[in-house]
Amino acid sequence: MIHFIGAGPGAPDLITLRGAKLLGETDVIIYAGSLVNPALLDRRKDGCQVYDSASMTLEEVLGVMETAEAEGKDTVRLHTGDPSLYGAIREQMDALDAKGIPYDVTPGVSSFSGAAAALRAEYTLPDVSQSVIITRMAGRTPVPEGEGLRKLASHGCTMVLFLSTGLLDQVERELMTGGYAPETPAAIVYKATWPEEKVFRCTVSTLAETARREHITKTALITVGGFLGTDYDRSKLYDPAFTHGCRKGSEP
Ligand code: SAH
Numbered sequence: 213m214i215h216f217i218g219a220g221p222g223a224p225d226l227i228t229l230r231g232a233k234l235l236g237e238t239d240v241i242i243y244a245g246s247l248v249n250p251a252l253l254d255r256r257k258d259g260c261q262v263y264d265s266a267s268m269t270l271e272e273v274l275g276v277m278e279t280a281e282a283e284g285k286d287t288v289r290l291h292t293g294d295p296s297l298y299g300a301i302r303e304q305m306d307a308l309d310a311k312g313i314p315y316d317v318t319p320g321v322s323s324f325s326g327a328a329a330a331l332r333a334e335y336t337l338p339d340v341s342q343s344v345i346i347t348r349m350a351g352r353t354p355v356p357e358g359e360g361l362r363k364l365a366s367h368g369c370t371m372v373l374f375l376s377t378g379l380l381d382q383v384e385r386e387l388m389t390g391g392y393a394p395e396t397p398a399a400i401v402y403k404a405t406w407p408e409e410k411v412f413r414c415t416v417s418t419l420a421e422t423a424r425r426e427h428i429t430k431t432a433l434i435t436v437g438g439f440l441g442t443d444y445d446r447s448k449l450y451d452p453a454f455t456h457g458c459r460k461g462s463e464p
Contacts, residue, residue, distance in 0.1 A: 218320015
């Protein structure tokens with residue numbers, strides 16, 4: 213059996229209870245060494261085989277899984293954050309389906325949640341933004357036409373950019389051409405939830421300059437939007453005057 217597990221964004225106690233249990237019981241671990249905190253490996257049992265997928269191909273990863281399966285062993289495939297985001301798990305699952313190898317998936321805390329915690333922010337503020345766009349700047353990995361950053365920027369909503377820290381000059385240009393004002397608040401969150409976590413608040417027009425000044429080139433998320441500002445409406449849910457299914461408001 214193969215268990216795909218979200219390791220969480222970095223802090224080793226941000227893996228789920230289910231993920232931690234499976235990690236402690238498994239015979240083989242294949243972990244994404246470039247981003248998963250190696251401290252998580254301390255949970256492994258004696259004799260557990262460990263592979264770092266950072267230098268492996270998909271075929272090699274599948275080979276390890278297949279061998280383990282033939283030997284009646286369990287394998288944990290440990291992905292950073294939540295595996296459904298930029299995790300390349302679909303191709304692994306499809307290959308396992310084709311080979312008839314069973315698997316399950318345990319979700320994880322994504323780094324975009326870790327970044328909000330680091331920022332002490334709420335992505336969805338009433339009257340500011342009720343939508344979050346999770347995307348990346350097209351680089352060596354292309355982005356489908358129609359999802360270009362400039363186009364997405366036209367919504368003006370909360371945006372979280374993965375895998376784009378090395379491309380901030382283009383990010384800035386696309387965001388501003390698309391519709392964000394240069395002074396729109398932005399933040400770079402480096403290694404959210406790790407001991408080295410750093411938060412740099414800036415504006416859309418100073419993203420690249422900020423990253424250069426602070427020497428941030430990777431393992432960071434770029435967050436953009438009015439949610440980082442000071443103005444918002446309070447929620448209806450906790451407004452004394454507002455009636456809803458669980459509470460009667462003070463005014464009709
Ligand atoms: N599945 C992961 C994302 C993998 S893509 C998740 O859900 O978080 C890898 C990118 O995620 C990195 O380039 C970086 O942009 C971002 N990232 C991962 N961990 C991070 C962290 N702790 N802090 C900031 N960004 C992080």
